[in-house]
Amino acid sequence: MLPPSVAHQLKLGQSVDAREYEAATVMFSDVPNFQTIVPNCPPKDVVFLLNELFTKFDRLVILQKAYKVETVGDSYMSVGGIPEDCDNHCEIICHLALGMLFEATTVCDPIQKTPLAIRAGIHSGPVVAGVVGAKMPRYCLFGDTVNTASRMESHSPLGRIHCSEQAMSFALKTGRFQFIPRGKIQIKGKGEMQTYYLVRSYKKSVWEIVERPR
Numbered sequence: 001m002l003p004p005s006v007a008h009q010l011k012l013g014q015s016v017d018a019r020e021y022e023a024a025t026v027m028f029s030d031v032p033n034f035q036t037i038v039p040n041c042p043p044k045d046v047v048f049l050l051n052e053l054f055t056k057f058d059r060l061v062i063l064q065k066a067y068k069v070e071t072v073g074d075s076y077m078s079v080g081g082i083p084e085d086c087d088n089h090c091e092i093i094c095h096l097a098l099g100m101l102f103e104a105t106t107v108c109d110p111i112q113k114t115p116l117a118i119r120a121g122i123h124s125g126p127v128v129a130g131v132v133g134a135k136m137p138r139y140c141l142f143g144d145t146v147n148t149a150s151r152m153e154s155h156s157p158l159g160r161i162h163c164s165e166q167a168m169s170f171a172l173k174t175g176r177f178q179f180i181p182r183g184k185i186q187i188k189g190k191g192e193m194q195t196y197y198l199v200r201s202y203k204k205s206v207w208e209i210v211e212r213p214r
Contacts, residue, residue, distance in 0.1 A: 002138075003083045003139055017130070018128060018129065018130030018131075019129055019130065020127070020128050021081060021085065021126060021129065022126055023081060023089065023125065023126065023170065024079055024080060024089050024124065024127045024141075024145065025079065025080045025081060025089045025092070025093040025122060025124040025167060026077070026078075026079050026093075026123055026145055026146050026149035027078050027079070027080075027093045027096065027097055027120055027153075028076070028121050028153035029076045029097070029100055029121075029153065030074050030075045030076070030118065030153060031053070031117075031118055032117070033111075033117075034074035036111065037049070045110050049107065049116075050074065052107050053104065054071060056103040056104075056107070057078075057100055060096055060099040060100060060210065061078055063210075064080075064092050064095050064099070064209070066079065066092050066093060067079050067082055069139070069140075069141055070138070075153075076100075079093070079141060080092035080093040080096075082127060082129050082141070083129065083139075087174055088174040089124070090122075090124050090167055090171040090173075091174045091175035091203075094122070094161075094167075094171045094198055095175075095201060095203075096209075097120045098161070098198070098209055099206065099209040100120065101118060101120065101159070101161060102209070104117060105117070118158075118159075119153060119156040119158055119159065120152075120160070121150065121151065121154070121155070121161075122149060122161065122162070123148040123149035123151075123164040123167050124145065124167045124169075125143070127141050127143045127145050127146065128142045129142070147189070148187075148190065151188060151189065152164055152167075155185065155187055155195075160197050162196075162197060163195065164193065164195055164196075165193070165195065165196065168196045168198075171198075176201065176202035176203045177200065177202065178199040178201075179199065181196050183195075
C-alpha cells in the first residue's frame with residue numbers, strides 16, 4: 001500500500017513531505033467490458049476474476065521494478081520513476097504494459113469464455129507524490145500527467161497500449177520499441193493530440209518480460 005522507503009519513515013514517526021518529480025511515467029489499464037461482466041456473474045466470480053488478473057499484474061510490477069499506485073474497480077494504476085528516480089521510467093512502464101496485455105489473455109472472460117482483453121494508456125511528465133491520510137495512509141499521485149494518462153486509457157481501443165507523444169519520446173531514450181502512429185485525435189479535456197500505439201519491444205521478448213517459459 002506504501003513504498004517501502006515511505007513506510008519506513010512513517011514507522012519511525014517521521015513526516016513524509018510531498019515531492020515533485022520532474023519526469024515519471026504513469027499508466028492506467030482496465031477491462032473495457034467489465035461492466036457487462038458484473039451484472040451477469042455471481043459476486044464471488046467477479047472477485048475471483050479481478051483477484052486472478054491483479055495478482056498476475058502485481059507480479060509483473062515487481063519484476064519490472066515499477067510501483068503499483070492503486071486499483072479502483074477494474075482499473076489498475078502504476079507508475080515508473082517514483083518514489084525512486086530513474087532515467088528509464090518509461091521503458092519500465094512500456095515493458096510492464098506489454099506484459100500485462102499478455103497476462104490478461106491467460107485469464108478467462110467468465111461471460112464469453114474467451115481470453116480476457118484489456119486496454120492501457122501511458123503518459124510521461126512531471127508528477128507530485130505524497131502521503132494522504134493518517135488512519136489508512138495512501139501514497140497518491142497528482143498532476144496533469146496523471147489526468148493525461150487516464151485520458152490515454154479511456155480513449156484506447158480494446159487490446160491496445162495507447163501512448164502520448166511524450167511517453168513515446170521518453171521510451172525511445174532508454175529502450176527500443178516499435179510504435180505505430182494513431183494520428184491526431186480529439187482527447188476529452190485536452191483537445192487534439194498526436195498519439196501512438198506501443199506494439200512491441202525490440203529489447204525484450206514478451207517471454208522475457210513475464211519471465212515464463214515458452
